[in-house]
Amino acid sequence: MIPNPPGRGFAQNGAAWSFAAGPSRLPDAVLARAGETLFRRDAHGAAAIERPFTGDDFRAALADARTRLVRLLQVPEHYRVLFLAGGAMHQFAAVPMNLLDPAAGLGNAAYADSGYWSRRAMQEAHRYANVTVAAKHAGSTPLAAPSLSGWKLPQGSAYCHITANETVDGIAYPVLPDTGEVPLVADATSCILSAPLDIAKFGLVYASAQKNIGPAGLTIVIVREDLLRRPATAAPSPLHYGVQAAQGSCVNTPPTLAILVAGLVFEWIEQCGGLTAMAEVNRRKAASLYRTIDESDGFYIAPVAPAHRSITNARFHLANDTLTDHFLDEAERQGLAHLRGHPHVGGLRASLYNAMPEAGVDALIRFMTQFARRYG
Numbered sequence: 001m002i003p004n005p006p007g008r009g010f011a012q013n014g015a016a017w018s019f020a021a022g023p024s025r026l027p028d029a030v031l032a033r034a035g036e037t038l039f040r041r042d043a044h045g046a047a048a049i050e051r052p053f054t055g056d057d058f059r060a061a062l063a064d065a066r067t068r069l070v071r072l073l074q075v076p077e078h079y080r081v082l083f084l085a086g087g088a089m090h091q092f093a094a095v096p097m098n099l100l101d102p103a104a105g106l107g108n109a110a111y112a113d114s115g116y117w118s119r120r121a122m123q124e125a126h127r128y129a130n131v132t133v134a135a136k137h138a139g140s141t142p143l144a145a146p147s148l149s150g151w152k153l154p155q156g157s158a159y160c161h162i163t164a165n166e167t168v169d170g171i172a173y174p175v176l177p178d179t180g181e182v183p184l185v186a187d188a189t190s191c192i193l194s195a196p197l198d199i200a201k202f203g204l205v206y207a208s209a210q211k212n213i214g215p216a217g218l219t220i221v222i223v224r225e226d227l228l229r230r231p232a233t234a235a236p237s238p239l240h241y242g243v244q245a246a247q248g249s250c251v252n253t254p255p256t257l258a259i260l261v262a263g264l265v266f267e268w269i270e271q272c273g274g275l276t277a278m279a280e281v282n283r284r285k286a287a288s289l290y291r292t293i294d295e296s297d298g299f300y301i302a303p304v305a306p307a308h309r310s311i312t313n314a315r316f317h318l319a320n321d322t323l324t325d326h327f328l329d330e331a332e333r334q335g336l337a338h339l340r341g342h343p344h345v346g347g348l349r350a351s352l353y354n355a356m357p358e359a360g361v362d363a364l365i366r367f368m369t370q371f372a373r374r375y376g
């Protein structure tokens with residue numbers, strides 16, 4: 001495969017740049033390769049997406065995707081990588097179902113509240129666990145992730161859950177909290193593979209695919225082996241980590257298309273230089289967009305404190321909110337799509353995942369600068 005480097009000089013195919021939070025853009029090279037290799041019948045009359053999940057061909061593709069992901073994230077040996085059906089919200093339930101162990105005195109779950117998705121995760125956990133709010137973000141601007149000091153982790157905490165990157169709020173932890181003996185569990189849906197991640201700091205990391213990995217329907221779970229020994233008696237088999245680990249993520253039909261495309265994405269990232277190279281480009285993209293906002297003389301406002309700003313989901317708004325619909329209309333006409341903020345917080349948001357090349361961000365910045373000049 002000829003990789004499309006994520007850097008400058010990447011030509012747009014006349015299509016719109018989608019800044020959607022998810023499902024989001026896929027790399028052009030991956031879309032082309034998927035068309036050639038997944039949807040076309042081979043000499044045996046079967047296309048890759050038609051192959052049974054029990055067959056050798058699919059099993060080899062799954063093993064290949066897993067190997068590439070392990071290599072990219074340098075997943076330590078005492079972790080298992082699961083490719084599960086469903087979304088991150090399935091994991092909002094699966095995490096407590098699998099990790100709580102009241103008989104062993106682990107009936108409590110601690111959750112850090114950093115914004116919209118961590119609160120959704122906490123709401124779900126209330127159905128299964130005694131929930132403690134371990135830490136809470138201040139809520140006043142400039143917005144920030146919870147402070148790292150004074151976390152409440154009561155006796156009997158089965159795990160402590162964080163949302164590493166708040167997709168809606170545009171907030172990310174600049175430094176991970178230290179939860180000591182309590183396993184740290186992270187929803188990394190909107191930041192996984194945007195930069196290196198030290199898996200050894202976590203008991204478990206999960207991410208649904210449609211933000212930075214591939215098509216919807218797949219969620220990756222990376223779990224430390226000792227946590228698979230918790231009994232999880234109430235977890236349904238497809239969401240039971242121990243059962244899925246023992247059966248190679250094939251307890252039932254896994255989301256085969258999403259897994260095959262994810263494998264192509266992992267290969268593309270490797271060809272682009274891996275996660276260090278990805279992070280460099282992602283930081284540059286985010287820095288130039290935030291700089292445009294900060295240097296707009298207050299025309300655009302980024303509400304998150306600089307050190308806590310997400311590099312994948314840049315949230316901002318217009319000082320004059322009555323111009324927002326007009327901004328979105330004009331942007332759309334120039335091929336800059338899906339810039340509306342999540343309805344929960346309003347305003348604007350540009351999601352800058354790996355597949356968004358610098359040329360797309362440059363196009364957005366040019367538009368924003370012109371718009372500010374005309375209406376500022």
Ligand SMILES: *Cc1c(COP(=O)(O)O)cnc(C)c1O
Nearest residue numbers: 087088089117167187189190208
């Ligand atoms: C999108 C998102 C979710 C929801 O994911 P689904 O796959 O739709 O269930 C959860 N957490 C975060 C951080 C997200 O960005």
